[in-house]
Amino acid sequence: MMRKVRKAVFPVAGLGTRFLPATKAIPKEMLTVVDKPVIQYVVDEAREAGIEHFIFVTGRNKAVIEDHFDVQFELYDTLAQRGKSDQLSRLQRLQPSPGQTSFTRQQVPLGLGHAVWCARELVGDEPFALLLPDMIMQSEKSCMRDMVELYEQTGNNIIAVQECDPAEAHKYGIVGRGETTHTGFRITGMVEKPKPGTAPSNLYINGRYILQPEIFSILESQEKGAGNEIQLTDAMLRLEKRQPFYGYHYQGRTFDCGSPEGFIEANVAFALWRKDLNQGMAGVIRGLLDDYEPLLHRARG
Ligand code: UTP
Numbered sequence: 001m002m003r004k005v006r007k008a009v010f011p012v013a014g015l016g017t018r019f020l021p022a023t024k025a026i027p028k029e030m031l032t033v034v035d036k037p038v039i040q041y042v043v044d045e046a047r048e049a050g051i052e053h054f055i056f057v058t059g060r061n062k063a064v065i066e067d068h069f070d071v072q073f074e075l076y077d078t079l080a081q082r083g084k085s086d087q088l089s090r091l092q093r094l095q096p097s098p099g100q101t102s103f104t105r106q107q108v109p110l111g112l113g114h115a116v117w118c119a120r121e122l123v124g125d126e127p128f129a130l131l132l133p134d135m136i137m138q139s140e141k142s143c144m145r146d147m148v149e150l151y152e153q154t155g156n157n158i159i160a161v162q163e164c165d166p167a168e169a170h171k172y173g174i175v176g177r178g179e180t181t182h183t184g185f186r187i188t189g190m191v192e193k194p195k196p197g198t199a200p201s202n203l204y205i206n207g208r209y210i211l212q213p214e215i216f217s218i219l220e221s222q223e224k225g226a227g228n229e230i231q232l233t234d235a236m237l238r239l240e241k242r243q244p245f246y247g248y249h250y251q252g253r254t255f256d257c258g259s260p261e262g263f264i265e266a267n268v269a270f271a272l273w274r275k276d277l278n279q280g281m282a283g284v285i286r287g288l289l290d291d292y293e294p295l296l297h298r299a300r301g
Contacts, residue, residue: 002155005148005210006053007122008046008129011115012039013059013106018259027062028258029133034270034277038257039065040094041136049144051129054101055122057115069101111229116211117219125213127151135207136266138273139252143208146183147248151210153182157236157245159190160208162254170196172204173233175247187245192226192233203247205233206254215239 016023022031029039043054058065072091079088102122106115116130129144137143147158161175174194178186189200218235225231236245253269256262271281289296 002152003126005049005127005129005151006051007055007126008051008053008131008144009055009057009116009119009123010039010042010046010131010133011057011106011112011119012062012065012133013057013109013115013118014112014134014258015059015109016258019263025061027065029062030064030068031257031263033136033255033257033263033266034274036094037068038136038263038266039068039133042131042133043069043096044094045137045142045144046129046131048142049129049148051144052100054096055119055128056101056103057106057118058103059106059109066101066103069096071095111224111227111231113219113222113230113232113235116232117216117222117230120213120216120219123213123216127210127212130209130211132207134256134258135254136257137206137208137250137252137254138269139250143206143248143250143252146250147208147210150182150184150246150248154184154244154246156243157212157215157239158184158210158248159187159236159245160206160248160250161203162206162250163202164204166199166202167196169199169202169204170194174199174201175203175205175245176200177203177247181246184246184248187240187247190233190237190240190245192231203249206250208248208250211236212239212243214243 012027012029016028019028030037033041046054056065076088104118104122106118143160147160151158159175164172170193173190173192175190176188178188215235218238222230222235225234255266255269257266271277
């Protein structure tokens, strides 16, 4: 019988060096896109997909993530006394229930594969969702929800992918595309950062996975790979020899909030997506483009 995907893992132990000095004391997952921290978008996506338990693999300087998902009695009480019921109910809607979250520490940032392995005891012997909190997504229906629906038809392992410019493929993990099945396709191989011109497709892995627990025993013996880190893709390649992997072609937008450009793009895109903000924001953006036109003109030469 197919086991339900009940748990999600969020690896948040990375150092965020691309975002220094902002991330010296603040975890990059706590930087805000409009008015929510990045990590909240990813947890909301998982919740919308029916996930019941949220597992965070954290590191030093990340304790504030745990505080963010805790009840803030004084704040809730003050909001209630001041009659700010809209703000209070929004906070309560986003609040996980007692016992719905778990936190473990990676201790040493040895790479994404190692961070995932650190969640093995908390996940146990069941399939799990893996969401990279750097990547946030925008679409009517959540990416993970579509993936869970595909999983319910195919079982095994699912990876979400999106198209990239073929000239950019060497920056990503790329999958090979096989036959179409249900709402997805069979993955025929994976390669992390292929050399220019060698990528099997332009479909890149966008940070959302459903994996079987067998990945943990593989990660246990996984050698260090690119960047001298334990790479998840290397372990998935070994698992792919034993179990099928299916691709889900996500059609929404993905923002890489681990880089300043992607983070700013996400802020603008989510402000434009919000009904209460988009008119004002559109005016602000047009005004800024007009003001900066001389500078942009000079930069274009
Ligand atoms: P990244 O390589 O994008 O994150 O890892 P990073 O190391 O934090 O960022 P830079 O490159 O130094 O700016 C992708 C995801 O894997 C997690 C990160 O937190 C991020 O969500 N990760 C990475 C870990 O949890 N542990 C690690 O050892 C490495």
